[in-house]
Amino acid sequence: MKDLKKEVFIEILDGILENPYIGIIMVDTLGNVNIVNKTYLEIMGKQEEDVLDKHILEVTPHSRLPEVLRTREVHLADHWPVNGHDTIVFRMPLYKDGKMIGAMGQSLVLGAAGVRILSKKLKELEGELAVYKDVVSSIYSSKYCFDSIVGEDVNLRNVKSIAQRASNTGSTILILGESGTGKELFAHAIHHASPRTERPFVRVNCAALPDSLLESELFGYEEGAFTGARKGGKPGKFEMANHGTIFLDEIGDMPLAMQAKLLIVLQEREVERVGGTKPIRVDVQVIAATNRNLEDMMKKGKFREDLYYRLNVVTLNVPSLRKRPEDIYLLISYLLPKLNQRLHTQIEKVSKEALKLLCTYDWPGNVRELENLLERAINLADLNQDSCLSPEYFPSLTRLVAKPVLGIEPVGDENVDNLGEAVEKMEEETIRRVLEKTHNNKAQTAKILGLNKSVLYRKLKKYNLISDL
Template sequence: MSGCPGYGKKEVIGRYILDIIPESRLPEVLQSGRIHEADIWSVNGRDTIVTRLPIIKNGKIIGAIAKSLFLDVSGAKMMLKKLQETQQEFQALFEALIESPYMVYVIVDKNGFITNMNKTYLDALALDRGEVVGKHILEIIPESKLPEILSTGRIDKADIWPINGRDTIVTRLPIIKDDKIIGAIAKSLFLDMSGARILMHRLQETEKEFRAISEALIECPYMVYVIVDKDGIITSINQTYLDALGMEKSEVVGKHISKITPTSLLPEVLKTRQIDLADIYTINGQDTIVTRLPIIKDGEIIGAIARSLFMDISGAKILMNKLQETKKELNIYREELRQGYQAKWQFKDLIGQSPAFLKVKSVAEQVSHSVSTLLITGESGTGKELFAHAIHNSSDRSSYPFVMINCAALPDSLLESELFGYEEGAFTGARKGGKPGKFELAMGGTIFLDEIGDMPLSMQTRLLTVLQDRMVERIGGTRPIYIDVRVIAATNRDLEELVANNKFRQDLYYRLNVVRLDIPPLRERSEDIPLLAKNLIKKINQKLGTKINKISYKTIELMQNYGWPGNVRELENLLERALNLADMNRENSITIKHFPLMVENTYFRDEPNPSTLPDAIEQLEKQLIIQALEKTNGNKMQAAKVLGIYTSALYRKISKYGLDEL
């Protein structure tokens, strides 16, 4: 090791570790398989953070590795000079990592006082080093979890942490010396929200495999790599590649890449900045897939790297074919899913010209380009679902699924499995292979939670967690699933009242009520009724195969005086009934007589109680005439016979009561 003066490589290789480094704890790692995440170790009188971990193959410990990074810059330079034999490249690497604009870190002592913080973190906090070092971590970062790490010794391997308004993956771990916690470190890499959560999930999912692979990667017998500087001079090469070339490191490092491998394309990468993600390259008669890419700092190329994994060409082709087949299959499934969960309506289908309606439609068009959670409120039948469809179709997510679920239509247990899915064997009757939930099916698109006010409280808690973490976990599952879904919720209930009565979670209400659309009821936009009726009649004619397009003025007037408790849905239902009646009687227009229930409700619902006997008689007379005309389908001669009066008298009374259209 570079920290052991007085030894050469030949004097160390093949010797027992304790003969060279008596204080080494690698035998303990070999025996226990335990991982030492961060410990203080003295190398040549200089303290360093060291990580020790076993190397595992096929479930068995086949070796162990100890790696360290000197805390001060000079120590780091010395270490890398020994390891890489080039101080200049280390400086670039060190600056790119430690003072990278993408990486932040902070170190505290056992009492929580800051001992070190890098420039990127200082810049994010808008502070100078003198204002930070020596202060307690909670004084600088009140929400920091490092004091918990100090008290519990817990390791947070991947957590989301906001820094200056940006989400990042943070790793927190204690610093241990002689089995005692003497400090803690938090380090992180800036990422956007979606990238951070995806990466966190990937890291948590494959952490054990990642650790074993990453530590053995550089000297893996199946991987080769070579690094050159900006002039094409080889600065680093691993032993596997040297063995394939049949050369020693001293014969290679410092030479131009074309002198060692004349067919190398790295000079071209340096010249063109071109990235070769997957190319077939022959090394010592063996075909391999190689990746070549430039190394860039501050916009300038400072070198290039080629790395590859040995495999025969048939294996490469098989892998490539499998990937292509999987991609095709995935695209087929994705298109089937999109077709099965596709929004139907667009903003042009939302009919109305009243100021109230145009205002809410304009707001809906604006929020369609947002990713914020949306709450749509309004009475039953006002068209909340149509607005949700139109918003999705106008958004950047329109090519992805639009998935609907009615929260009031399913019992608690079934609603949970529909929303979140389940794993195989999660419960009796569970489908073999499990089933994805609606949130998974809506990946990349929109999920519409209708009747959210009727969702059970137990489900509200789970939904709140999903909205906060953007993760779902299937019933019977053990791993979280990241979701990229926009949530649109709708209700005809008063959520504020439900919150006040403890029937709806207040925190969920605030989470849903980020952007809100209130759809006006039909009675508050009666001027839209003629336009709505015209469009609905056209739609119903196509459905029924009828050709009745006329509607009398008196009928429109009647509609505008009606209260419409069922809103647009009720209007459509009554128009369909009227068209059926008119078609059965071979009539070519819709009149008041085709709306008997609406006539009765409109004329008598708000009729004041008669104060005199003549008023009561007139009210009764009018009602009897309407009923007689309904029974005779508007035949006035037959209606007169039913009423027992002359036809001429009936005409006079119809005119008196304004019933000419009946």
């Protein structure tokens, strides 16, 4: 760039940096702040020296910039209220010569009206995006097969074999089970094993769509059906799934009026677009799933009995993880290498004590919760350059189990008068031990204890542990 051009360019950049409506902050790859503008300082009510060279989480404990550094994802237009200001935040990783050198956050400060306009626009865009995402996933078809369903428990194997048989017959299938047990996994596997595998697999999340959109999403609409209807109309999910599989997820959350319309489609195997006049024949395999108790809902008049019987041709009751503890070990062996690959880590194993801990927990969130806890533990162990997952890396579990935590014995009653005091003593001692272990690294201590950094600070003050830092 010629010098003059460069000067103008730098002036423009300065102008952007000093824009009174945009707060800008940049961090390096470690999350330490190296650039911040006046507007940002004003929004935060801070001085430059409180911010520069500090870790971003010390400046704003809830900042999502560390997440951007980790995932390299761009966050577009997040609504973020700060100190009474409504802001719209953009976050992005920064690259130089193809290498990430940090991340930047830009907060656009708006009045209340501005936020309303922008968030309305955003909602509309999100709606469109959801449609495209679904189209893409229908092109990609189903991702999992029966081999991806891990577990040797008798009941699970039984459900698998019923599902395998049903995938050949094309019968309507109702998948029941608690949240995170693998219902969606089953739906994918059934489609994958069926003769329809080369045809679309279309998922509809009945809980996510507002009532007003559900009908046109499922059945499509004709041009001019309502204001805002797209030119040429739009096919519904049933049409898109023609000759393939439609997966009606969270069916228990479908409003009653839609249940009646769905029943007709299932009986007639024909759909009529909103604003349309002629029915369209569809040939689809229907799989529905829910974690709700449909029988209870029927008793309360919230789920139609006739629809229930129409869907419940083949039922798959996916067992919860707590009913098949022996599968926990198998799932860990399956998930660990997968997570290592995704997170670029090299955790080799789970310690015996940690396994014991995992087997005594009752897993309300089932396999999804196991996956999440493992991911978190891997991150913590990696931070500690440890290749084995020991109980300390499952802080949410160690806190739940009434056993000595991190080798600290519960306080005997000779020292304390009441339970509150005992808990406080235990908490203080635990924080002290972890601080020792991390050589007073506050960020690491907060992570290991599963605490937000600002909460940790409060506790450090409360127990007068600040002087230790």
